[in-house]
Amino acid sequence: MPVEVKICGLSTPETMDAALAAGASYVGLVFYPKSPRHVSLATARALAERARGRARIVALVVDADDAMLLSIAREVKPDLLQAHGNETPERIAAINSLTGIPVAKAIRVKDAADVASAAAFQNAAAFILYDAKAPETLKGLLPGGNGHAFDWSLLGHADPGTFMLAGGLTPANVAEAIRVTGAPMVDVSSGVEEAPGVKDVRLIRKFIEAAKSAR
Numbered sequence: 001m002p003v004e005v006k007i008c009g010l011s012t013p014e015t016m017d018a019a020l021a022a023g024a025s026y027v028g029l030v031f032y033p034k035s036p037r038h039v040s041l042a043t044a045r046a047l048a049e050r051a052r053g054r055a056r057i058v059a060l061v062v063d064a065d066d067a068m069l070l071s072i073a074r075e076v077k078p079d080l081l082q083a084h085g086n087e088t089p090e091r092i093a094a095i096n097s098l099t100g101i102p103v104a105k106a107i108r109v110k111d112a113a114d115v116a117s118a119a120a121f122q123n124a125a126a127f128i129l130y131d132a133k134a135p136e137t138l139k140g141l142l143p144g145g146n147g148h149a150f151d152w153s154l155l156g157h158a159d160p161g162t163f164m165l166a167g168g169l170t171p172a173n174v175a176e177a178i179r180v181t182g183a184p185m186v187d188v189s190s191g192v193e194e195a196p197g198v199k200d201v202r203l204i205r206k207f208i209e210a211a212k213s214a215r
Contacts, residue, residue, distance in 0.1 A: 001184070002212045003178055003183065003184060003185065003186055003211045003212060003214055004025035004026065004184065004185040004186075005023070005024050005025055005026070005185070005186055005187075005188075005207070005208050005211045005212065006024065006025065006026035006027070006028055006058065006164065006185065006186070006187040006188070007019040007024045007026070007027055007028065007188060007189075007192065007199075007204055007207075007208075008027075008028030008030065008037075008058070008060065008166075008187055008188065008189040009028060009029075009030050009035070009037030009060075009189040009190075009193075009197065009199070010027055010028065010029060010037075010047060010199060011029075011030075011037060011039050011043065011047070011197065011199070012047075012199070013046075013047065013050060014201065015199040015201060015204065016047050016050050016051060017050065018199075018201040018204045018205065019055070019204050019208075020050070020051060020054050020055055022204055022205045022208040022209070023208050023212065024055050024204075024208060025055055025056060025185070026055055026056045026057075026058050026080070026185075026187075027047075027051045027055045027056070027057060027058065028058040028059075028060055028082065028187070028189070029044045029047060029048065029057070029058065029059055029060065029076065029078070030060045031044070031059060031060060031061050031062075031064065031068065031072060032060065032061070032062045032084075035197070036196040036197030037189065037197045041071060041072070041075045041076065042075075044059070044072075044075070044076045045075050045076050048076045048077065048078065052077075056079040056080055057076070057077070057078045057079050057080070058078060058079070058080045058081070058082050058104075059072050059076055059078040059080070059081050059082065060081075060082040060084055061081060061082070061083060061084065061085070062083075062084050062085040063085035063086055063087065064085075066098055069081070069095060069098060069099055070098070070099065072099075073099040073100075073101060078101060079101070079102075080101065080102050080103070080104055080126065081095060081099065081101050081102070081103045081104070082103075082104045082105075082106060082129065083095065083103055083104070083105050083106065083125075084106040084131075087105065089120050089121050089123070089124040089125075090124075092105055092121060092124040092125050093123075093124040096124070102126035103124070103125055103126055104125055104126050104127050104128070104129050104164065105118075105121045105124070105125040105128055105129065106128075106129045106130075106131050106166070107121075107128055107129070107130055107131065108131050108132065108133035109130050109131065109132060109133055109150045109154060109167070110132075110133040110150060111154070112154055114133060114154075115130070115154050115155060118130070118163075127162045127163055127164060127185075128162065128163045128164070129163070129164040129165075129166055129187060130150075130155060130163055130164070130165055130166065130167070131150075131166040131167045131187075132148040132149055132150040132166075132167030132168055133148075133150065148167060148168045149167050149168030149169070149173070149177075150167055150168075152165075152177055152180040152181045153180060155180075155181045155182075155183075163183065163184075163185070164183065164184075164185035164186065164187050165177060165178075165181055165183035165185070165186050165187065166186070166187035166188070166189075168191065169186055169187070169188045169191045169207075170188070170191035170192075170203075170207070171191070171192070171203060171206035171207045171209075171210045172210075174186055174188070174191075174207060174210050174211045174214065175210050175211070175213070175214040178211065178214040179214065186211050188207050191203070191207065192204045192206075192207050
Protein backbone atom coordinates (compact mmCIF):
# COMPACT_ATOMS: atom_id res chain seq x y z
CA MET A 1 0.00 0.00 0.00
CA PRO A 2 1.20 3.54 -0.69
CA VAL A 3 2.52 5.46 2.27
CA GLU A 4 0.11 7.94 3.82
CA VAL A 5 1.41 11.48 4.10
CA LYS A 6 0.65 14.21 6.61
CA ILE A 7 1.51 17.81 5.83
CA CYS A 8 1.60 19.63 9.16
CA GLY A 9 1.55 23.30 10.04
CA LEU A 10 -0.62 24.45 7.17
CA SER A 11 -1.82 28.02 7.57
CA THR A 12 -3.02 29.36 4.20
CA PRO A 13 -5.69 28.32 1.69
CA GLU A 14 -3.07 28.03 -1.06
CA THR A 15 -0.88 25.56 0.80
CA MET A 16 -3.87 23.61 2.10
CA ASP A 17 -5.17 23.25 -1.44
CA ALA A 18 -1.73 22.20 -2.68
CA ALA A 19 -1.48 19.47 -0.04
CA LEU A 20 -4.94 18.17 -0.87
CA ALA A 21 -4.37 18.26 -4.63
CA ALA A 22 -1.10 16.36 -4.25
CA GLY A 23 -2.78 13.59 -2.29
CA ALA A 24 -2.08 14.25 1.39
CA SER A 25 -3.96 11.81 3.62
CA TYR A 26 -3.65 14.04 6.69
CA VAL A 27 -3.45 17.82 7.04
CA GLY A 28 -2.22 19.34 10.28
CA LEU A 29 -3.23 22.56 12.01
CA VAL A 30 -1.03 23.78 14.87
CA PHE A 31 -2.47 25.23 18.07
CA TYR A 32 0.66 26.34 19.91
CA PRO A 33 1.24 30.10 20.17
CA LYS A 34 5.04 29.79 20.35
CA SER A 35 5.13 28.06 16.95
CA PRO A 36 5.48 30.06 13.70
CA ARG A 37 2.81 27.68 12.36
CA HIS A 38 0.21 28.56 15.00
CA VAL A 39 -3.26 29.33 13.66
CA SER A 40 -6.28 30.91 15.31
CA LEU A 41 -9.49 28.99 15.76
CA ALA A 42 -11.12 31.07 13.02
CA THR A 43 -8.34 30.40 10.52
CA ALA A 44 -8.27 26.72 11.44
CA ARG A 45 -12.02 26.42 11.00
CA ALA A 46 -11.84 27.89 7.48
CA LEU A 47 -8.90 25.68 6.50
CA ALA A 48 -10.57 22.59 7.94
CA GLU A 49 -13.65 23.19 5.83
CA ARG A 50 -11.50 23.17 2.69
CA ALA A 51 -10.15 19.76 3.67
CA ARG A 52 -13.19 18.06 5.15
CA GLY A 53 -13.98 14.84 3.32
CA ARG A 54 -10.75 15.01 1.32
CA ALA A 55 -8.16 14.32 4.03
CA ARG A 56 -8.14 13.67 7.77
CA ILE A 57 -7.90 16.91 9.71
CA VAL A 58 -5.38 16.84 12.55
CA ALA A 59 -5.22 19.40 15.37
CA LEU A 60 -1.78 19.53 17.00
CA VAL A 61 -1.76 20.60 20.64
CA VAL A 62 0.90 20.89 23.32
CA ASP A 63 -0.25 20.19 26.87
CA ALA A 64 -3.56 21.90 26.08
CA ASP A 65 -6.11 22.40 28.82
CA ASP A 66 -9.67 21.11 28.65
CA ALA A 67 -11.12 24.48 27.64
CA MET A 68 -8.80 24.74 24.64
CA LEU A 69 -9.45 21.16 23.60
CA LEU A 70 -13.20 21.64 23.75
CA SER A 71 -12.93 24.85 21.71
CA ILE A 72 -10.95 23.06 19.02
CA ALA A 73 -13.37 20.15 18.99
CA ARG A 74 -16.35 22.47 18.68
CA GLU A 75 -14.96 25.02 16.20
CA VAL A 76 -12.65 22.92 14.01
CA LYS A 77 -14.13 19.43 14.34
CA PRO A 78 -10.83 17.62 13.64
CA ASP A 79 -10.71 13.93 12.84
CA LEU A 80 -7.67 13.47 15.05
CA LEU A 81 -5.88 15.26 17.86
CA GLN A 82 -2.08 15.10 18.02
CA ALA A 83 -0.65 15.51 21.52
CA HIS A 84 2.87 16.88 21.14
CA GLY A 85 3.72 17.83 24.71
CA ASN A 86 4.38 15.94 27.94
CA GLU A 87 1.00 14.25 28.08
CA THR A 88 0.85 11.01 30.07
CA PRO A 89 -1.08 7.91 28.96
CA GLU A 90 -3.75 8.87 31.48
CA ARG A 91 -4.03 12.34 29.98
CA ILE A 92 -4.30 10.92 26.45
CA ALA A 93 -7.18 8.69 27.58
CA ALA A 94 -8.83 11.66 29.32
CA ILE A 95 -8.56 13.83 26.19
CA ASN A 96 -10.17 11.10 24.13
CA SER A 97 -12.97 10.75 26.68
CA LEU A 98 -13.46 14.53 26.91
CA THR A 99 -13.62 15.22 23.17
CA GLY A 100 -14.64 11.91 21.65
CA ILE A 101 -11.78 12.39 19.16
CA PRO A 102 -8.94 9.84 18.69
CA VAL A 103 -5.57 11.07 19.94
CA ALA A 104 -2.15 10.38 18.41
CA LYS A 105 0.79 10.78 20.80
CA ALA A 106 4.10 12.25 19.67
CA ILE A 107 7.19 10.62 21.19
CA ARG A 108 10.46 12.54 20.86
CA VAL A 109 13.30 10.13 20.12
CA LYS A 110 17.01 10.28 20.83
CA ASP A 111 17.72 6.68 21.87
CA ALA A 112 16.17 3.24 22.21
CA ALA A 113 14.71 4.08 25.63
CA ASP A 114 12.61 6.81 24.03
CA VAL A 115 11.22 4.34 21.50
CA ALA A 116 10.47 1.87 24.29
CA SER A 117 8.54 4.54 26.21
CA ALA A 118 5.87 4.48 23.52
CA ALA A 119 4.62 1.13 24.84
CA ALA A 120 2.95 2.90 27.77
CA PHE A 121 0.57 4.61 25.34
CA GLN A 122 -0.48 1.45 23.52
CA ASN A 123 -3.99 1.34 24.98
CA ALA A 124 -4.58 5.10 25.08
CA ALA A 125 -3.31 6.55 21.78
CA ALA A 126 -4.72 5.97 18.30
CA PHE A 127 -1.13 5.60 17.14
CA ILE A 128 2.37 6.87 17.95
CA LEU A 129 4.15 9.59 16.02
CA TYR A 130 7.92 9.26 16.39
CA ASP A 131 9.64 12.65 16.16
CA ALA A 132 13.22 13.72 16.81
CA LYS A 133 14.35 14.96 20.21
CA ALA A 134 16.19 18.11 19.18
CA PRO A 135 19.11 19.39 21.30
CA GLU A 136 18.02 21.49 24.28
CA THR A 137 20.50 24.12 23.15
CA LEU A 138 18.76 24.61 19.80
CA LYS A 139 17.75 28.23 19.29
CA GLY A 140 13.97 28.57 19.07
CA LEU A 141 13.45 24.97 20.24
CA LEU A 142 9.88 23.77 19.71
CA PRO A 143 8.10 20.54 20.74
CA GLY A 144 8.20 19.57 17.03
CA GLY A 145 8.96 21.01 13.61
CA ASN A 146 12.63 21.67 14.39
CA GLY A 147 13.97 20.06 11.23
CA HIS A 148 16.03 17.46 13.09
CA ALA A 149 16.07 13.75 12.29
CA PHE A 150 16.88 10.84 14.59
CA ASP A 151 18.51 7.45 14.00
CA TRP A 152 15.77 5.69 12.02
CA SER A 153 17.25 2.27 12.78
CA LEU A 154 15.98 2.70 16.35
CA LEU A 155 12.51 1.91 15.04
CA GLY A 156 13.52 -1.59 14.02
CA HIS A 157 11.25 -3.00 16.71
CA ALA A 158 8.34 -0.57 16.32
CA ASP A 159 4.96 -2.16 15.75
CA PRO A 160 4.36 -1.96 11.99
CA GLY A 161 1.14 -0.35 10.90
CA THR A 162 0.69 1.69 14.05
CA PHE A 163 3.15 4.57 13.79
CA MET A 164 3.85 7.74 11.88
CA LEU A 165 7.41 8.92 11.24
CA ALA A 166 8.40 12.56 11.61
CA GLY A 167 11.50 14.59 12.31
CA GLY A 168 13.74 16.19 9.70
CA LEU A 169 12.02 14.59 6.72
CA THR A 170 12.41 16.28 3.33
CA PRO A 171 11.64 15.44 -0.31
CA ALA A 172 15.26 14.26 -0.60
CA ASN A 173 15.32 11.80 2.32
CA VAL A 174 11.76 10.61 2.86
CA ALA A 175 12.05 7.60 0.56
CA GLU A 176 15.14 6.38 2.43
CA ALA A 177 13.41 6.97 5.76
CA ILE A 178 10.50 4.82 4.65
CA ARG A 179 12.85 2.10 3.42
CA VAL A 180 14.73 1.96 6.72
CA THR A 181 11.74 2.13 9.06
CA GLY A 182 8.92 0.59 7.04
CA ALA A 183 6.81 3.55 8.15
CA PRO A 184 3.25 3.33 6.84
CA MET A 185 2.73 7.05 7.51
CA VAL A 186 5.08 10.04 7.36
CA ASP A 187 4.73 13.59 8.62
CA VAL A 188 6.50 16.74 7.44
CA SER A 189 6.44 20.38 8.44
CA SER A 190 9.71 22.33 8.26
CA GLY A 191 10.96 20.07 5.46
CA VAL A 192 8.53 21.67 3.00
CA GLU A 193 9.08 25.28 4.05
CA GLU A 194 11.00 28.17 2.49
CA ALA A 195 11.12 29.90 5.90
CA PRO A 196 9.80 28.97 9.37
CA GLY A 197 6.04 28.66 9.06
CA VAL A 198 6.02 29.50 5.33
CA LYS A 199 5.13 26.41 3.30
CA ASP A 200 6.43 25.98 -0.26
CA VAL A 201 3.82 24.57 -2.65
CA ARG A 202 6.48 23.01 -4.87
CA LEU A 203 8.14 21.23 -1.94
CA ILE A 204 4.78 19.94 -0.71
CA ARG A 205 4.18 18.33 -4.09
CA LYS A 206 7.70 16.89 -4.27
CA PHE A 207 7.49 15.44 -0.77
CA ILE A 208 4.18 13.69 -1.35
CA GLU A 209 5.35 12.34 -4.70
CA ALA A 210 8.60 11.00 -3.16
CA ALA A 211 6.80 9.39 -0.24
CA LYS A 212 4.10 7.75 -2.32
CA SER A 213 6.61 6.32 -4.79
CA ALA A 214 8.81 4.88 -2.04
CA ARG A 215 6.98 1.55 -1.85
